[in-house]
Amino acid sequence: MARKIVVTSGKGGVGKTSVLASLGICLATRGKSVLMIDGDVGLNNLDVVMGMENQVVYDMADVIDGKCHINQALIQEEGLGLYLLPSAHAYSSEKLTSAVFGELIARIESMFDFILIDCPAGIDGGFHRAVSCSDEAIAVTTPHIPAIRDCDKVLGLLRSYKLNSVSLIVNRVRGDFVVSGKMMGGGEISKLLRCPLIGVVPEDDTITVYSQLGRIGMNTSSSRDAIDMIACNILNNTFKLYDVTKGYRGLLGKIKRLVSGR
Numbered sequence: 001m002a003r004k005i006v007v008t009s010g011k012g013g014v015g016k017t018s019v020l021a022s023l024g025i026c027l028a029t030r031g032k033s034v035l036m037i038d039g040d041v042g043l044n045n046l047d048v049v050m051g052m053e054n055q056v057v058y059d060m061a062d063v064i065d066g067k068c069h070i071n072q073a074l075i076q077e078e079g080l081g082l083y084l085l086p087s088a089h090a091y092s093s094e095k096l097t098s099a100v101f102g103e104l105i106a107r108i109e110s111m112f113d114f115i116l117i118d119c120p121a122g123i124d125g126g127f128h129r130a131v132s133c134s135d136e137a138i139a140v141t142t143p144h145i146p147a148i149r150d151c152d153k154v155l156g157l158l159r160s161y162k163l164n165s166v167s168l169i170v171n172r173v174r175g176d177f178v179v180s181g182k183m184m185g186g187g188e189i190s191k192l193l194r195c196p197l198i199g200v201v202p203e204d205d206t207i208t209v210y211s212q213l214g215r216i217g218m219n220t221s222s223s224r225d226a227i228d229m230i231a232c233n234i235l236n237n238t239f240k241l242y243d244v245t246k247g248y249r250g251l252l253g254k255i256k257r258l259v260s261g262r
């Protein structure tokens with residue numbers, strides 16, 4: 001049976017979809033079979049980030065309505081055991097109940113090692129639908145106060161579900177700002193939110209560039225390394241973290257920060 005992991009957040013735009021897509025690629029590159037499900041009905045963009053939007057023939061709604069077999073709706077990333085089940089583009093969120101969503105997942109979970117569910121931002125029906133069908137949750141926040149506050153609310157709600165684990169990813173951390181005390185680091189945020197930290201991802205423009213090109217798998221920069229460490233943590237039940245302050249500490253780091261005015 002697959003490990004079903006929902007990637008969620010309180011505030012929108014903190015990087016759930018980017019992190020989930022990269023995590024899927026890292027887990028699949030490590031030999032796991034992975035299904036990514038876009039649970040963000042209506043505002044779906046996992047297919048765009050993966051560069052798969054032109055390959056969508058059938059989506060989740062077609063499977064639910066019996067218009068196709070579930071295997072016909074799955075899109076495979078070339079050369080990897082990584083699949084996407086596209087979101088229901090034109091489906092009312094009310095029709096896609098937790099029971100319907102859960103039944104859909106139950107039909108395919110034996111085929112995969114991991115099912116990663118991209119949760120819509122916020123705490124309404126879409127959140128409940130995605131979380132109630134999962135065994136584990138990863139909450140994503142950035143180091144910014146509004147995102148941390150909303151993440152706290154989401155973590156409170158997640159504790160009321162019967163999940164095997166709830167962990168935290170702090171995304172878009174700037175090592176230079178952490179060293180100069182202008183930004184909280186992942187450890188501090190994890191303590192504040194009382195949630196184990198499974199990953200820290202640096203601020204990295206290449207994520208945006210490759211997402212826009214629909215080629216997030218081609219990202220080989222620091223954010224990819226950080227997300228690969230998260231994949232290892234998930235696989236090995238460890239909590240090793242990418243050091244975002246590397247290169248900004250010591251004399252050389254100080255010179256670098258002085259030169260860039262930070």
Ligand SMILES: Nc1ncnc2c1ncn2[C@@H]1O[C@H](COP(=O)(O)OP(=O)(O)OP(=O)(O)O)[C@@H](O)[C@H]1O
Binds near residue numbers: 019203
């Ligand atoms: N580590 C990062 N460094 C720089 N930019 C990032 C990073 N992670 C994500 N981004 C950018 O942040 C923006 C929002 O990311 P994304 O769409 O993944 O967020 P989201 O939480 O899924 O949003 P939504 O709540 O709308 O679904 C995108 O432009 C993405 O490229």
Ligand SMILES: [Mg+2]
Binds near residue numbers: 016040118
């Ligand atoms: Mg998203």
